[in-house]
Amino acid sequence: MSMPAGSGVITSDSIRSFFRGRIFENEPLAPYTSMKVGGPASLYLEPQDRDDLVAVIRHFREQHFPFLMIGRGSNMIISDEGFPGAAINLESGFSDVSLVDGDVVAEAGARLTKLVDFCVQHSLQGLEWAAGIPGSVGGAVVMNAGAHGSEMKNHIVEVEALRGTSIATVKTEDAGFGYRTSGFTQDIVLSARFRLSRGDREDILRRKSEMMARRNATQPLNMPNSGSMFINPSGTHAAHLIEQAGLKGKRIGDAQISEKHANFMVNLGSAKAADILKLIDLIRRTVYQNTGVLLELEVKLIGFSEEARASLS
Numbered sequence: 001m002s003m004p005a006g007s008g009v010i011t012s013d014s015i016r017s018f019f020r021g022r023i024f025e026n027e028p029l030a031p032y033t034s035m036k037v038g039g040p041a042s043l044y045l046e047p048q049d050r051d052d053l054v055a056v057i058r059h060f061r062e063q064h065f066p067f068l069m070i071g072r073g074s075n076m077i078i079s080d081e082g083f084p085g086a087a088i089n090l091e092s093g094f095s096d097v098s099l100v101d102g103d104v105v106a107e108a109g110a111r112l113t114k115l116v117d118f119c120v121q122h123s124l125q126g127l128e129w130a131a132g133i134p135g136s137v138g139g140a141v142v143m144n145a146g147a148h149g150s151e152m153k154n155h156i157v158e159v160e161a162l163r164g165t166s167i168a169t170v171k172t173e174d175a176g177f178g179y180r181t182s183g184f185t186q187d188i189v190l191s192a193r194f195r196l197s198r199g200d201r202e203d204i205l206r207r208k209s210e211m212m213a214r215r216n217a218t219q220p221l222n223m224p225n226s227g228s229m230f231i232n233p234s235g236t237h238a239a240h241l242i243e244q245a246g247l248k249g250k251r252i253g254d255a256q257i258s259e260k261h262a263n264f265m266v267n268l269g270s271a272k273a274a275d276i277l278k279l280i281d282l283i284r285r286t287v288y289q290n291t292g293v294l295l296e297l298e299v300k301l302i303g304f305s306e307e308a309r310a311s312l313s
């Protein structure tokens with residue numbers, strides 16, 4: 001099968017001639033996201049190891065074939081048309097968490113829950129705030145995920161990333177970390193090294209449970225969602241502005257602004273990405289009219305046309 005996309009032409013058979021991991025064609029992406037919306041990717045790949053990943057990335061770059069790194073899909077909305085390129089997931093080949101000279105090294109495809117549990121097991125404290133964030137280490141590094149006053153960059157000493165076609169080790173101070181952003185948006189994060197202090201395991205477990213309980217009490221975790229849709233503007237909370245605008249509970253199709261947390265949207269069953277985009281637009285317009293604050297998206301919009309993006313006021 002041959003697939004024109006971007007300016008390149010890729011055949012899955014030609015990839016299979018050198019790629020050892022799993023490949024699916026025309027793979028629906030909704031199941032790979034926490035919001036459970038979105039169409040298919042032309043190709044979906046799970047590289048087996050670094051050589052496999054580097055070879056396929058080199059091939060895509062040479063062919064100008066678009067690709068998308070997808071972790072646990074908990075911070076992205078994929079368009080109903082899907083992604084016209086390759087979605088690459090590192091969960092199967094890159095999910096080790098280990099101790100190296102007293103530091104914790106976690107591969108990008110490992111789930112954050114696995115990392116947090118590993119730290120508890122080894123009585124290492126500091127990452128309890130990440131308990132309950134349903135992302136991967138790679139996604140959390142790229143997003144500089146954070147909660148309860150802490151964030152990834154506070155615990156990371158260095159990140160290994162594929163830059164272009166070579167592997168770079170980037171120290172935290174050079175990583176461009178900011179509020180829910182980093183300098184890795186054009187790279188492929190391979191692993192991160194965390195420096196944590198020793199603590200009492202029972203205390204660590206207690207803090208982890210408290211933070212999970214706080215999430216359960218305040219977030220609509222029983223329905224598909226993408227976490228916070230908008231970044232908090234300085235000095236206030238997006239949820240507060242959305243609630244003040246009277247939009248809590250507002251519904252378009254099966255997409256709804258959560259009744260429990262106004263900065264969350266939930267999928268009531270068969271929401272379309274187009275409905276979510278309309279709600280995003282409604283929120284931004286209404287909050288702007290009310291307060292003069294233009295809310296910025298935290299979630300990444302994937303596969304939307306320029307026209308659809310431009311329709312956002």
Ligand SMILES: Cc1cc2nc3c(=O)[nH]c(=O)nc-3n(C[C@H](O)[C@H](O)[C@H](O)COP(=O)(O)OP(=O)(O)OC[C@H]3O[C@@H](n4cnc5c(N)ncnc54)[C@H](O)[C@@H]3O)c2cc1C
Nearest residue numbers: 069071072073074075135136138139140145146147189227
């Ligand atoms: C219920 C819920 C609660 C949440 N709570 C929080 C919270 O408290 N704090 C917070 O910060 N976030 C929170 N989030 C958002 C989200 O979980 C985090 O941003 C998470 O770290 C994203 O990880 P992911 O693997 O799902 O990334 P994805 O959504 O898969 O990807 C996010 C971005 O990272 C890129 N990416 C993913 N992996 C790689 C890689 N290996 N290399 C390069 N780029 C990559 C993607 O292309 C995309 O641009 C929450 C989400 C949900 C659903």
